[in-house]
Amino acid sequence: MAWAHGTLGMGDACVPSRSANPLQDTDNWLDQMMTLGWVVVSTDYVGLGTPGPSLYLVAQSEVRDVVNAVRAARNVPEAKAGSRYVTWGHSQGGHTSIWTGHLGEEYAPELDLVGVAAAAPALELADIMGQQWDTVAGWVLGPDILESWPAYYPGLPVEGVVSSAGLDASQRLAAECVKQAGLEGLVREKAGQQFFAADPLTVQPWVDAAHDQTPAPLPAAMPAFIAQGTADQVVLPWPNAIVQEDWCDAGSTLSMLWMGGVTHQAAATTAGPMAVAWIADRFAGRPAPRTCDVPPPVPAKAPAT
Secondary structure, X not given: OEEEOOOOEOOOOOOHHHOOOOOOOOOOOHHHHHXXXXXOXXXXXXXXXXXXXXXXXXXXXXXXXXXXXXXXXXXXXXXXXXXXXXXXXXXXXXXXXXXXXXXXXXXXXXXXXXXXXXXXXXXXXHHHHHHXXXXXXXHHHHHHHHHHHHHHOOOOOOEOOEOHHHHXXXXXXXXXXXXXXXXXXXXXXXXXXXXXXXXXXXXXXXXXXXXXXXXXXXXXXXXXXXXXEOXXXXXXXXXXXXXXXXXXXXOOOEEEEEEOOOOOOOHHHHHHXXXXXXXXXXXXXXXXXXXXXXXXXXXXXXXXX
């Protein structure tokens, strides 16, 4: 089972393998997986804690990190790791996990991906960015995107999109851990500062990049489990309601778990036991459930302002 962690910050001290708490977000499910005898592996993502660019929310990089972690586990004889695997991720890692359903076979044809699972995954990036660009989330996530997307999409315009205050602080904030960046973002928001000068989704290259990093509905042969809290203020609930409706219309084998009153931070630990049960069924070869007959509890559209 390949775990893909959520946004932690790009600083060397933030990555799980160097953190004082490397097992964050694994409460309530890791012990169950170990008891079942699964090999559990996790990646830091390239560029986090090591030299090289970090490609935040760039699926083509992050999926390679996940499958390479599986390969690494298989190179440890004592692990006795097989070739079948499932991905499970939170937030940024949910984006990675779901994208593995599209790219995993291409990147690692020797492995057999039997399902993908995600808690509060950042999928409909244009909708999320369009709603969050002028909030504290802009200060937390914007610096990471600014460090990554222009490197992957040459020519992505920055002038007129990122504020002068954002440009001045971006590199430093990207190197901080997410909690510290969030605290500074709160202070800056109260002072009337925004990371973005304007909605990036009014600039076509940014629209194109966001759509490029938004996964299409998965084919029916690749089962997916998505858990989303209704109290999430980071990955907002309504974009993932759009995911449910669009993917169900497209025929995806989607099992959707809506968690009333659950926040973004609690999504993975709350959904963990259900994810374990769902993954166990995939390893056992049981038919994957499809919950498309249960409508989402929130409207699949942006709230009226």
